[in-house]
Amino acid sequence: MANVFAFAETRNGELRKIALEAVTAARSVADATGGQVHAFVAGATGIEHCAAQLAKYGADEVVVAEHGAFSKYNPEAVAAIVAERVRTGGYRVAIFPTSALGSDLAPRVAAKLGVGLVTDVTDIKLDGDAVIVKHPVNIGKVLATVKIASNPALVAIRANMFTPVENPRAGTIQRAAPVGDPDASRVVVKEVKLGGGTKLDLGEAPVIVSGGRGLKGPENFQLVEDLAAAFGNAAVGATRVVTDEGWRPHSDQIGQTGRLVSPDLYVAVGISGAIQHLAGMRTSRTIVAINKDKEAPIFKIADYGIVGDLFEIVPALTAAVKEARARG
Amino acid sequence: MKIAVCIKRVPDMDVRFKIAAIGNAVDEAGLKFDMNDFDSWAVEAALQIKDRDAATEVVIVSLGTDAVQETIRKALAMGADRGVELKTDHIPFDGLAIARALAAELKDGGYDLVLFGKQSADSSNGVVGAMVGELLGLPLVTAISKLEISGQKGSAKREIEGGQEFVEFPLPAVLTIDQGLNIARYPALKGIMAAKKKPLEVKPAQLGAQTVTVTQMELPPERAPGRIIGEGVAAVPELVRLLQTEAKVL
Ligand SMILES: Cc1cc2nc3c(=O)[nH]c(=O)nc-3n(C[C@H](O)[C@H](O)[C@H](O)COP(=O)(O)OP(=O)(O)OC[C@H]3O[C@@H](n4cnc5c(N)ncnc54)[C@H](O)[C@@H]3O)c2cc1C
Ligand SMILES: Nc1ncnc2c1ncn2[C@@H]1O[C@H](COP(=O)(O)O)[C@@H](O)[C@H]1O
Numbered sequence: 001m002a003n004v005f006a007f008a009e010t011r012n013g014e015l016r017k018i019a020l021e022a023v024t025a026a027r028s029v030a031d032a033t034g035g036q037v038h039a040f041v042a043g044a045t046g047i048e049h050c051a052a053q054l055a056k057y058g059a060d061e062v063v064v065a066e067h068g069a070f071s072k073y074n075p076e077a078v079a080a081i082v083a084e085r086v087r088t089g090g091y092r093v094a095i096f097p098t099s100a101l102g103s104d105l106a107p108r109v110a111a112k113l114g115v116g117l118v119t120d121v122t123d124i125k126l127d128g129d130a131v132i133v134k135h136p137v138n139i140g141k142v143l144a145t146v147k148i149a150s151n152p153a154l155v156a157i158r159a160n161m162f163t164p165v166e167n168p169r170a171g172t173i174q175r176a177a178p179v180g181d182p183d184a185s186r187v188v189v190k191e192v193k194l195g196g197g198t199k200l201d202l203g204e205a206p207v208i209v210s211g212g213r214g215l216k217g218p219e220n221f222q223l224v225e226d227l228a229a230a231f232g233n234a235a236v237g238a239t240r241v242v243t244d245e246g247w248r249p250h251s252d253q254i255g256q257t258g259r260l261v262s263p264d265l266y267v268a269v270g271i272s273g274a275i276q277h278l279a280g281m282r283t284s285r286t287i288v289a290i291n292k293d294k295e296a297p298i299f300k301i302a303d304y305g306i307v308g309d310l311f312e313i314v315p316a317l318t319a320a321v322k323e324a325r326a327r328g
Numbered sequence: 329m330k331i332a333v334c335i336k337r338v339p340d341m342d343v344r345f346k347i348a349a350i351g352n353a354v355d356e357a358g359l360k361f362d363m364n365d366f367d368s369w370a371v372e373a374a375l376q377i378k379d380r381d382a383a384t385e386v387v388i389v390s391l392g393t394d395a396v397q398e399t400i401r402k403a404l405a406m407g408a409d410r411g412v413e414l415k416t417d418h419i420p421f422d423g424l425a426i427a428r429a430l431a432a433e434l435k436d437g438g439y440d441l442v443l444f445g446k447q448s449a450d451s452s453n454g455v456v457g458a459m460v461g462e463l464l465g466l467p468l469v470t471a472i473s474k475l476e477i478s479g480q481k482g483s484a485k486r487e488i489e490g491g492q493e494f495v496e497f498p499l500p501a502v503l504t505i506d507q508g509l510n511i512a513r514y515p516a517l518k519g520i521m522a523a524k525k526k527p528l529e530v531k532p533a534q535l536g537a538q539t540v541t542v543t544q545m546e547l548p549p550e551r552a553p554g555r556i557i558g559e560g561v562a563a564v565p566e567l568v569r570l571l572q573t574e575a576k577v578l
Pocket of ligand 2: 366390391445456
């Protein structure tokens with residue numbers, strides 16, 4: 001019987017989608033051996049309200065850490081309390097998100113506990129004494145099967161790989177007290193600036209519309225924004241040329257040195273398809289490319305390519321998508 | 329102020345990889361190797377602090393086979409002062425093992441800053457820098473795209489999903505470098521000549537036990553070859569039809 005720990009990431013006091021993915025991944029590992037899933041959530045007073053949703057997606061227990069110092073990410077204090085919980089909880093596997101927060105937290109916890117960690121994991125299995133994960137290496141050009149022999153094994157999952165599945169459990173609430181004084185952290189997050197509050201995050205959006213140099217200037221990103229709005233569930237991404245030019249923020253960059261995404265639909269507008277860009281989006285389920293150069297490498301991986309001028313095609317596509325959705 | 333930068337030698341990614349006969353590694357024949365991109369930005373960050381006269385020494389540490397000497401020399405040619413090779417017969421995949429060996433080398437070095445890349449292109453794991461920070465018990469800030477150091481205090485910007493975080497920390501500290509912080513300089517001819525005479529110490533790496541191992545590598549399933557469905561605005565209705573009926577995303 002293997003009990004599994006799942007770190008449930010929140011932002012502004014609400015669960016992120018990756019939190020439900022972590023619980024879903026934990027559930028699949030636990031179910032293989034009749035074990036339990038314990039989800040962990042930290043935040044300011046009131047964060048307990050997340051427990052119900054974690055239970056709905058399969059948490060047998062929800063460990064709640066409430067403290068004023070957890071209202072923003074507090075790396076040292078969160079790492080301390082999570083490490084303590086994982087150390088004493090007897091877990092076979094502890095699951096984290098491969099997000100900005102999870103990528104900071106998971107290696108801290110692994111080093112504190114002296115155990116193995118693999119990030120950006122796309123699949124998890126138990127095999128006797130070992131935890132076996134799949135993890136893309138060499139910017140996604142090679143897929144590695146990795147064995148983690150430590151106990152517990154720490155695994156940070158890639159976003160959008162473990163589709164949240166409802167699987168209601170008791171979700172019994174337990175409380176965890178901070179380890180040491182969370183207000184005494186040496187590293188302090190002073191300020192968090194978020195783009196428009198209602199915007200979908202690139203890692204969570206089922207559809208991504210991305211723009212490249214072909215847009216010619218920041219003002220033309222309105223075309224991309226409009227197409228994203230027509231889909232209704234889309235986020236906007238960009239190539240490095242675009243973020244380096246300052247047309248879009250760096251946090252929008254998709255690729256080898258930016259975000260790795262795998263939405264259901266990726267629409268590449270005026271993007272050539274350089275390997276560093278493909279490294280970040282090639283696992284998208286369906287890829288659409290709009291480019292005036294029929295030799296552009298993006299067409300080699302696009303399920304549906306349209307050759308032509310984006311300034312004509314994108315507005316027409318926006319109108320057609322709106323109409324299709326209106327018809328239902 | 330003393331700064332250490334940990335750099336990894338990685339294969340050039342602009343190739344079609346082949347899996348080696350042993351099945352759990354890529355075939356290295358014909359691959360070109362260079363400094364990991366993020367690490368070159370870490371070296372640049374250290375050199376910019378040194379250029380302002382705020383640092384007295386920049387030390388480069390790399391764990392690997394003797395081949396890493398070439399990568400260390402490149403950093404020395406950029407302007408770093410000396411290098412340390414932590415010698416192994418191959419670079420393991422286990423990030424904690426690497427972190428332990430690096431931490432053992434760094435712990436008594438008296439460094440005010442220890443810099444890492446955010447992640448290495450080959451392992452694509454992004455864990456070693458943060459693990460070293462934790463093992464050394466130092467303040468740690470990961471994935472920074474802006475850095476200011478004044479006296480014994482630092483502030484940094486981190487890119488997070490859909491925004492930024494602004495962080496303050498005291499020195500000594502461990503930092504991992506994201507892109508956007510700077511553009512790495514190229515070694516000048518003068519630097520390349522000078523680098524040949526700079527000290528490069530070779531020591532055995534203290535890797536210790538490894539619990540994370542690659543058992544198999546494979547090429548991911550190829551995507552179906554791309555398909556151009558048409559030209560210009562005329563192709564839009566067909567695209568929408570395919571998105572609805574075939575891809576079922578609309
Ligand atoms: C170490 C390293 C890391 C990198 N990391 C990343 C990364 O993470 N992400 C990333 O994106 N890049 C990355 N790059 C950069 C990458 O190599 C490319 O330079 C970049 O992706 C190109 O961006 P682009 O497609 O917007 O521009 P371009 O390559 O210039 O392509 C623009 C495209 O727009 C098309 N176009 C122009 N006008 C129109 C029109 N009117 N209608 C339709 N199409 C039009 C053109 O035909 C062309 O194909 C990295 C590079 C290096 C060296
Ligand atoms: N063998 C190594 N030698 C020196 N530094 C390393 C080594 N491996 C990883 N690093 C550092 O740790 C960072 C993160 O690596 P990784 O955890 O493998 O993604 C790299 O960008 C380097 O700064």
